[in-house]
């Protein structure tokens with residue numbers, strides 16, 4: 050005797066189908082071919098390079114947020130704002146790089162644990178550091194990114210991957226160079242109130258006499 054299938058009640062049909070599981074549709078590291086007139090080898094090389102610069106950009110972005118929260122001293126307010134501005138700009142870069150990877154048929158790194166395993170930027174301590182140390186860390190991280198981005202840009206250009214070359218040069222290199230300037234000027238040791246050649250104050254002269 051065949052079972053008669055009951056029609057689904059309203060309640061059954063409204064139930065979300067959660068806890069679903071299945072195999073991945075694309076493995077990390079596998080590049081799927083898209084009709085963008087680039088060979089699979091070229092796309093794969095660009096994806097690999099971009100994932101490295103993505104991991105480093107996510108790390109630098111987060112370093113800016115850490116320093117935005119933890120900055121101390123009498124330049125607190127301006128650095129608190131500047132660090133957050135650079136965080137937002139790096140965040141834009143993260144999205145640009147990740148979407149470039151996807152548009153090449155690759156898979157972008159995304160999660161913190163995977164980023165931590167991939168980045169070449171040294172891990173900072175959890176604790177709070179002085180402003181000159183914070184700035185040194187940021188400048189070092191920028192330089193790692195600039196160095197690798199220039200090498201990768203050359204490779205992309207030689208391979209004919211102009212889109213990747215453009216992202217690396219116009220977005221990554223230009224943004225990082227500009228941010229280096231804004232940050233580096235904070236550790237130039239120039240006088241704040243009295244120039245080196247200013248006459249000594251009367252009280253200083255009196256103290257010397």
Ligand SMILES: [Fe+2]
Pocket residue numbers: 117133
């Ligand atoms: Fe904030």
